[in-house]
Amino acid sequence: MVSFHDPVVHLDIQFRTVQCYDALNIPLTLRIPPNTLPRDISAMLSKEQLEKQLSLVPLKLNALIKLYFDARTVHLLQDRYISTCLLSFISTHLSQLSPEEWNEVKTTLSQTVCISTTKGMQIPSKSFIPSELLSSELPIVQLNIIADQQSSENVENPVSTYFLKQIGCRTVNIDAVGRDQAVSNNSGILQTFIQDLVKQRNNLSEADFKELKTKASLIGTTLAGTEKTKRKYIPRELHFPSVAIVLEWTTLPSIDWPDIDPRSPEYSFLKEIGVQEVPNLEKLLERIIQEHHEEIQKQNTNGKYNIPRAFRFFVENFSEHYNKSWKTGSLGQYKFLPSHPPEKTSNEINANDVILLATNEIFTVVNPLFPSPLTDVIELFQKHVDIALLGIKDNPSLPQAFNTMMKKATELLTEQTASKIFAYMNELDGLNNTFIANVSQFNFIPLQGHSNDTILMKPSQVFIRSDVTSSKTTTTETNGIDTRGLIDYVDFGVAANTFLSRVGVRNDPTPSALAELLIDRQVAYFKSAENDKDLLNSRINVYIDCLKKLAVAAVCSNELQQNLVSKRLRTNAWCLGFQTIVDKNGVSEQHFKIVNPNKIYLDDNSVYSKYFQPLLPPLQQGFPKLYEQFGAQWLSGCIQEKKKHKGTPVTSQRATQLQKLIENRFPILFVDNKGENLPECNRENLDLLRTTLSVYEVAAIECSLIFKQQTLQLPPQSTTSCILEHDKSKVTLYLRQDVVSLDYHHITRELVQFAFNKSVEYPCEIRDKLELPLEMLEQRGIPVARLLSTAPTIGRKTK
Structure with missing residues (x-):
């Protein structure tokens, strides 16, 4: 095994672990990384041998620094000799460090005991670079310090002043x-x-x-x-x-x-x-508030208000000193702007009226809803800075103004103030469909002409007269008739009326809106006039006019058939009716009532209405169709008749003639011009009528009427002139002997009721076919000859 021996630290370096060689001339005092070939060995080899033959790379300064900054070896810096040598080495090789590496060195050294001083080893912040101004009692750095531009040659372990300052050493105490x-x-x-x-x-x-x-x-x-x-x-x-x-x-x-x-x-x-x-912005704002209160507490509080000196300073120095702080801070909640209440101007207030408000609470344009800065404040801003830089706007948005208004609606909105408020809101931006839908749910429009407490209504509950836009009248009249309480009209002036129109107030109610008003207001409308007969009659006429409009709408549109409106019209009281009441003294008087549609009756029989005096609609065209559409019934369909003949039936010449007339004209009575049976004909009853009809006269016909569990026996002279009775085998028509002339209306009615399954619209047509000469019928276009010639020849049944 080949290895190198380091005589300083007595460390054997195995060749296979060596990756770098010392190209920095690191002092022998300093320990080098274990993967580095020492300088005394590398000095014997050329750069080509080191890098090409041994594949080694030059050791970088940062690698040496990391060795000493490691948590396991950083304690070595407390050694005076190692520290002195390392600091000098780093100081003289700073150019080899990147900015990031240099910052890491400064951070680590500033927190490490590594400076040799007269008071021992210290951290840089407690070490002082030598100076005549410093006391000898301080920890003075004991290193070979050189000026930044001074040459380090012939100086052992030099350290630059720049280096010491950068790692935190001090120069003053x-x-x-x-x-x-x-x-x-x-x-x-x-x-x-x-x-x-x-x-x-x-x-x-x-x-x-x-x-x-x-x-x-x-x-x-x-x-x-x-x-x-x-x-x-x-x-x-x-x-x-x-x-x-x-x-x-x-x-x-x-x-x-x-x-x-x-x-x-x-x-x-x-x-x-x-x-x-200049003072801190927050402190200056607090000073403004303090000066304001001092101004208010002066003895001359009824005199002119003087703007706080601190406020003038704030405005004058805003651009240079406070703009950035205002933008980045959260001081908008401070109430420091001298302002006056809504609608008042600086000329109309004294010191006691001035209030301090935050920038988000005021608007520069004087208005009836929000406070505004004093005129002096506005002029001060105009001289020095745009007031908009503080976030102060000229006007609020329309939704913002409306929400503020609604928070104090009962205080702000009166018949007198609404004109100014609505006119102001007409100038604001922010009107859209969402806003209109939102405000439609709120009561905010004062009724005019009410001397009592203010009554606020929704946009759908009041109207603006289309023919009057700025009369400023306080009554709600249309065509000279007072509609107040039923249809309320308002007029707050052109600008205010324009705003109301834009948020959904109409000139007149739509049919559906009118229906809702009648349902909701009729009780109070008439109750308030019950002790004044003339006023009551006037209101009845107004109500009838409203019903006329509904009657037209029922014919001309489907608006009243919308689900919600239709349901309310069927289930609530709104139908005006009149009923004749006879008192104990026999004096009759007509009374009106407002009822549900199913409690009023449509008059289609004068006899029935005469005897029962039911609640009937006003005699106005279109009312029966309107009432019927929502549940009213025809009177004849609600009364049951019970009739029977009295006395012995007898034949007579006119009875025989009538029977022959019906038999002869039977082929044309119940058919159309094509000869086909009219709709709803009962074929079985027609055959029975054609084959078994007999006509007699009787002394009288008894008739009783049943209506709402009440039975009424008609006088003999008031009963019908004829009656048709039948069983399974025959049909008999009885005529009253005391009736001089035949009543073809009654005769036709009896025949139609028997021949058809339900009530039909043919009685008048059939009566004419029975009563008029055939020539006249031909002239009307009825093919009499053809119908009579093609009629079936089925014989009559034997009686």
Whole structure:
């Protein structure tokens, strides 16, 4: 086995483990990595032999450093000789380190006991580079220190000043200066110290600067100059005296150098180590708040408000000193901006009215919803900086304004204030479908003309008269009729009305909206007028006008058939009806009611309505169809008739003639012009009627009517003029003897009820075919001759 022996550390190096050779001329005092061929051996070989024949590579400085920085070997740096040699070697070979490697070296050495001093081995931050200003009592570095540009030839183990400063060695003793200042009230000591530091500015290490910036080492004071405030401060806690003087801030800590020249190098140096030219932003904002409260507490609180001096300073110095801090900080919650309440201007307020608000609470344009900065504040910003840099906008967005309004809706929204508020919101941006859908759910529109408490309504519950856009009237009249309480109209002026229109307020209710209003408001609408007959009659007329509009809509559109509206119309009270009530004295009076559609009856029989006096619709065209569409029934379909003849049936000439007439015209009565049976004909009943009909006269016909479990016997003279009775084998028509003329209407009705399965629309047509001359029927286009000639010739059944 071939190996090399290291006489320094008595280490055998096996040839197979060697990968590098020493090309750095590492001092023999220093240990080299075990994979490295020592310099005394490699010196006997050429570079070609080392690299080409032995395949070795030059050892890099970083590999040597890692050997000593390893946790297992770093303790070797506490050895004075090894440390001195290694530091010198690194100092003279810095150019071989990359920036990252150099940073690692500085970090490790700054935390390692590796500096030989007069007080033994120390870490760099407690080691002082020799200087006349330093006390001999300090740990002074005992290394061969050379200036940065000085040649290191003929110097054993040289170390550069630059290297020592970079790893943390000190050049000044801050503690000693602090003690000197602490035992003297003479500001000259501080001045002398700073002037000396300025002279040595280029010699100060990073560690010196770090300690200067972070240690309470500078004597500061305040304009008040108390013993408590004159003490040692960290530089960043101090300000230049001129700032305190400008702000008249007697408690602001300032450097104890009243007449320092802002153009002097000492001023620049103090600024560099942290002394403030202006107060910290947060501290300045707190000062503004303090000065504001002091201003308010003055005796002349009813006089003109004076903007805090600190606020003027903030605005004037914002661009240069505070812009960046404002952007990166989170100070938007500070309430420091002098502002006035909504709608008021600076001329209308006194000191007591001024409030401090955060930037997100105010807008520059005076408005009825949000506070605004004082006029003096706006003018101050205009001179020095754009107020928008603080995040203050001219106006809020429309949703933001609306949400703010709704938080205080009961306080803000009155008949008097709504005009200004809505007009202002008409100028704002942010209107979209989402916003419109959102506001439709809120009650925010005051009703006009109400002397009591303000009543707020949704956009769908009020309307803007299309013929009046800025009259500013307070009544809700249409065509001279007061609709208030049923259909409420508002008018807040052109701009305000425009806003309401944009968020969904219509000029007039749609049919579906009108239906909803009638359902929801009819009870209160009529109840409030029950003690005033004239007003009640007027409101009935208004209600009828509304029903007319629904009647038109029921014919012309399907809007009322929409699921929700249709369901409400079928199940709620909205149908106006009239009913004649007879009191105990026999005096009849007409009463109105609002009921569900299924509780009102449509008049199709004057006899029925005369005797039962049911609740009937107003006599208006289209009302029966409207009511029927949502559940009202025809009166005749709700009354049951029970009829029977009285007395012995007898034949008569007119009875015989009527029977023959029906028999002769039977082929044309129940068919169309093609000869086909009319729809809903009952063929079996038709055959029975054609083959078995007999006609007689009787003394009387008894008739009783049943309606809602009430039975009424009609007087003999009021009963029908005829009655048709039948069984399975025959059909008989009985005529009342006391009726002078045949009533073809009654006759046709009886025949139709028997011949058809349900109520049909043919009675008048069939009556004409039975009553009119055949020639007249021919003239109407009925093919009488053809129908009669083609009729089946089935004989009549034997009685």
